Amino acid sequence: MKFLCVSCDEPMKLVHTKPPERGSLTVVYRCPSCSHEFAMLTNPYETQVVGSLGVKVGPAGTGDTTKCPFTDVVRDLGSDREGSNVFPWTPEAASRLRNIPEFARPMAKAGIEKFAKERGLAQIDAQVLDQAKDFFGM
């Protein structure tokens, strides 16, 4: 979907998005010529349909640059099911976790934290992930 400033005959540029509220996204556009701004407010159905494509809605170039671009599927659309964040993850381990698709991440995270807890480990690092990989016979 593109937006055109009718007065200037110029394509509008996406400026920013606001966090979803009750399933509605706010996407603000501005005309680069006259600086007129307007906001597109999606209904939950529109939000969900676009979100189901596995894309992140936001200004180009500001999304995270993790290797797999699919990992933001639901993060910006709904609740965070990834748990309490009580168990500390090192940045490297957290980065690896982001390789797991969003829908499966909470379950994978919970499973790895359970594995670490049962072994009395204090945090999740790359070594723990390798141990889990060996333990689960992979």
Added chain:
Amino acid sequence: MKNYYDIAGDGGSDILEQVQAQEESVARNLAGVRNLLAVGSGKGGVGKSTLTMQLACALRELGNAVSILDADLNGPTQARLGALQDRILVPGESGVTVPTTRDGIGVVSLGSLFPEPRAVDFESVAAGSSYTWRATKEFTVLRELLACMDWGKLDYLLVDLPPGAERIVQYAELLGPTAIFVLVAIPSDMARGVVARSIDALAKTPNRILGYVENMDGYYCSDCERVKPLFPAQPQVKLELPCLGSVPFDPELAALCDRGGSPSDSPALFSWQPVRRIAREICERVAEPASACKEGA
């Protein structure tokens, strides 16, 4: 006034580029897969999933590196068939590690993530309207799994497709033109009629159909050691494809599969032999040029 096509880009939402990046990511991640083999039918209940696992075991036995992607998100069974119901996904250094059976067959199935009897469900902000987005979401999930798993170097990646004759085209488009299809039929005109629809649907794609497997072609009675008819009459509906082989229904093999056992545990099982022959047939046929395969049809 400018129209849509006068405007370059999409104003910054980048959605088209992201979808394209997803497709490229799948292609990159499958670069080490020599043969992408989709096992479908169109008809439900013909034994696609069980046969997929058995073929994977037989292909593995022939020395191939094999993994399975369970594309049935509305009744995943490969985790059970591979005894991998309690596995979690562990992120590795170069993608998510593929869980493997004790025979060394990689299995990616939502059955590992959603233990029975939990239904496969996804977060939604549009409660009560899943019919509007669920199909899109399912294909996105499959694309994510194809893109994010560390498939490594494989001789065969088998994709266990869900039922749906006309929807088989969407799977062909998702998997790309190099994906080869094997269809599963049973000796019933009703089932064959649906498989014929799948053949017709796939004819509109560039994908190659290797042939079909006649599953449940009688049942094997271990008491009298004979194959007896399972369906009342020979089917009249002809499938315009090479038959790769027939497999009788074997209660012992079915029970073994339900337990997550491997046919290699019971190599003397009667119906294991035809599966092995079919696996060899598949290996030979995928090695042929596509044109030669069509001539043999």
